[in-house]
Amino acid sequence: MIAESEVLVVEDEPASLAALRGLLEEHGFRVSEAASVAESLARFDIGRFAAIISKLELPGAPGTDLIGASAAPVLLVTNYPSVRSAIESMKLGAVEYLGKPFDHGELIESLRKALVGSDSQPADGGSQPATIPGMIGRCPEMQELFRRMRKLAGAEAPILINGESGTGKELVARTIHQLGGSPGPFVAVNCAAIAENRIETELFGYPQDAAEASVGLIDSADGGTLFLDEIGELPLTAQGRLVRVLQDGEIRLSGAAPRKINLRLIAATRHELRQRVAEHRFREDLYYRINVMSLRIPPLRERGADTLELARMILRDACQRLQLPRKRFGKNAERAILSHSWPGNVRELENAIERAVLLGEGESIEAGALILEDESSQGGKAPSTDGEAGKPEQKLSLEDYFRQFVFDHQDFMTETELASKLGISRKCLWERRQRFGIPRKKKQPA
């Protein structure tokens, strides 16, 4: 259970802060403090707070930027209450909006209500699971991700997605764009895939009066979402220009008048950007601008049974796409899927299944057909529920298993029998013999 009564107060006036702290502590809450949105995000893992009370008007970003930055409910207080800003704040997802000076009893009551009604508790207690069309995820981390995606979809602030490669960063970004209902385009740019000397023109375009005038990707995303994948790879000069676009809401090219740009930025990285900031490879101001709201996508090896559900969905889709009859996984394949560490995450799972579908012949896909490599990290997650756990074979990687099986059986089995026992085609057996360096033995003359 999340720390029940730890509340983050974000307030830049020391006197108001002290008064709020006193009030909250008097009612049994633990209090942490910050003076701005940026400070809250930099100093705390704000997911740990049960609620956030923030002033609306803060230096830098407004308090509304904390909405959706974690599952915690956000209560806003303001020096300048107005109907319009109240409606806007509630639309963004604030659970309360109080003009100063507010009634102390009212604040405490709102806070208690917010805590009871908040979905910041893990979804283990019979509540409806969160769902996102086209995405699979029942484990607690994915459920948390789904809830936050829904919350963030309605806001406009930039989002930073953190996740290893192949975890679904682009899928998450695209889905947030769709959930937000924006009629504008979704433009995805992989900063690591564009040469360093090309990226600025790709993003920002050429001046309109240049011989080869061109529209940049930022322009193309106007009115929609710009997804910058691997933003950590953006060269420093391009980072500087991006900060200016975000800051001014307009794009400037030498010799041309600045143009207004209205887009939502979603950035993704598989690196720890804070580390890059410390190494002066990533601009601190850009980091704070894009890290207003952040999402973490868990690696596949942390998703438990979701992995099998994903595998079954991918198998179904692959058979459909390739116009093949339906297939299913054999028991040993399911076990292999659950115990593999999937360093390449969902993308690796997709590749392994597609390969198995293409190479396999029968209706059932066996472990051998999945060709799972790189199992040096075996044992990280070996299934312990079956009675076989602890047997020495359990420690073997699939490659070891394959070798062992071939060595043990090749003297008395034909290639067809070997392949069939392994659940793979003869062609696949031949390929794997080549790859693992166990060529077929020449028949000894009798």
Ligand SMILES: Nc1ncnc2c1ncn2[C@@H]1O[C@H](COP(=O)(O)OP(=O)(O)OP(=O)(O)O)[C@@H](O)[C@H]1O
């Ligand atoms: N939770 C999920 N449910 C269903 N499909 C998923 C899920 N997560 C990822 N995928 C699928 O996995 C594949 C990889 O996802 P995506 O390209 O979004 O990952 P990525 O993190 O951007 O990868 P890379 O680091 O290689 O750029 C896609 O085909 C995507 O549809």
Ligand SMILES: [Mg+2]
């Ligand atoms: Mg990607």
